[in-house]
Amino acid sequence: MSVYIETFGQGEDLVLIHGWGIHGGIWQRTAEHLARHYCVHIVDLPGCGASDMVSPYTLANLANSLDAVFPLAVHVVGWSLGGAVGMQWALQAADKVRSLTLCASSPSFIQRPDWPYATSAETLSAFAAGLAGDYAATLNTFLGLQVMGSRDGRSVLRALQRGLAERPVPQLAALVAGLTILKETDLRSRLTELGCPLLLQYGDRDRMAPSQVGEWLARLSGAQLVMHTGAGHAPFISHEAAFVAAQLEFLGHH
Known part of the structure; x- marks a missing residue:
């Protein structure tokens, strides 16, 4: 199985992991900024963009696929589902993940009796049903949900749509299995094991x-929380300069 990677810059290795329904190209502008200080690797998760599919399509296997192509320790930035992949990778291979940044990610993406801070399971089920019908419209609806509430949602939505169009859209099997991961993943009880x-x-x-x-994550871990005012689900696009500045400060470049 091959994972498609684009690499920019030089320095310590930094891996950017995209979310559900898209591919690594969405990180292009972020990568160009970070590449002034780091060797930045944009990956397409299995079944997305130019990467081969993996089976079974599980969170552990997504993490394994990245672990296999990065033999040395790396810094990791994961957006949405990509953050869950980053958490899983850090849990499976503590010596491989030097630091982890979670961007608009969650240890549980659906609401549970003790977890109201998420989407309803019904919403994700509706996306799964939509994929079997109008694939393109369902993806577009999902992109719209990501910018809902964002102060400049229209321009962010255009950026997401442009990004999606730049590479092959994710395979249907990867989208369906990815939704299952979003519905089933609950890493809350394991987060105290993160050592990075x-x-x-x-x-x-x-x-x-x-x-x-x-x-909640900041209280649990004592980690630094950067809350971008006016941002929706894609702060690295809508609040690009502030996102990059916070990232560089965290990684040691003030």
């Missing part, structure tokens, strides 16, 4: 990983 430095970058208007997720 942690940065939390969230938007205060995010509907998918609400600000309370970042606050």
Whole structure:
């Protein structure tokens, strides 16, 4: 199985992991900024963009696929589902992940009796049903949900749509299995096992990983929380300069 990687810059290795329904190209502008100080690797998760599918399509296997192509320790930035992959990778291979940044991510993406800070299981089920019908429209609806509430949602939505169009859209099997991962993943009980430095970058208007997720993670871990005012689910696009500045400060470049 091959994982597609684009590499920019030089320095310590930094891996950017995208979310559900898209591919690594969404990180292009972020990578160009960070590459002034780091060797930045944008990956396409299995079944997305130019990467081969992996089976079974589980969170552990997504983490394994990245672990296999990065033999040396790396810094990791994961957005949304990519953050869950980063958490799983750090749990499976503590010596491989030097630091972890969670961007608009969550240890549990659906609401549970003791976890209201998430999307309903019904919403994700509706996406799964939609994929079997109008694939393109369902992806577009999902992109719209990511910018809902964002102060400049229209321009962020255009950026997401442009990014999606730049590479092959994710395979249907990867989208369906990815939704299952989003519905089934609950890493809350394991987060205290994370031994690496942690940065939390969230938007205060995010509907998918609400600000309370970042606050909960900060209380649990003592990690630094950066809350981007007016941002929805994609603060690295809507609040690009502030996102990059926080990232560089965390990694040691003031």
